[in-house]
Amino acid sequence: MDQQKNDSRVVGPLANEEIRAEKVQVIDADGVNHGVVERRVALTMAKDAGLDLVLLADSGSFGVPVTKIMDIGKELYNRKKKQAEAKKHQKVILIKEIRIRPKIGEHDFQTKLTQGVRFLEDGNKLKVTLVFRGREAVNRNDQGRELFDKIGKTFEEHGVLERIIEEKELRADSAWSKVFFMKKK
Secondary structure (H helix, E strand, O other): OOEEOOOOOOEEOOEHHHOOOOEEEEEOOOOOEEEEEEHHHHHHHHHHHOOEEEEEEOOOOOOOOEEEEEOHHHHHHHHHHHHHHHHHHOOOOOEEEEEEOOOOOHHHHHHHHHHHHHHHHOOOEEEEEEEOOHHHHHHHHHHHHHHHHHHHHHHHHOOOHHHEEEEEEEEOOOEEEEEEEEOOO
């Protein structure tokens, strides 16, 4: 039962009057369990301590919601800091896509693949999609194989063929895609 705060992207738990259960299990700021009490009594305990009543779990061991008396602002701040720290350490891998039609001009083909090689060298994955329209789909196996062979030759000309790994191949009705990525040196 989390809800989104308007001014922040951190999702926070229900607190104070947002808790609708008539009886709740209360844990105070020191970690002492006060058992099951009425919500209004729990709210009074929280206000007397100058803190908030925060919902921890919808249903505890007694079958009632578990709440804790704590400073919700401090809790949200700590969650936001943890998210920021986790975001610092994650590595983002983008999949860049190049879409090619069977009747593409030679210069356009070379330009797109040169850009694709640049994507690969930057550490991104490259998805090459051959798009077939109308009657082009009739010969897509032959044309597709020829175009992917041509793509392999272009990778070889740029000197990256031996470091490229084909990850997966997808075939749909009007498209044929392959995802490539570069091996670590």
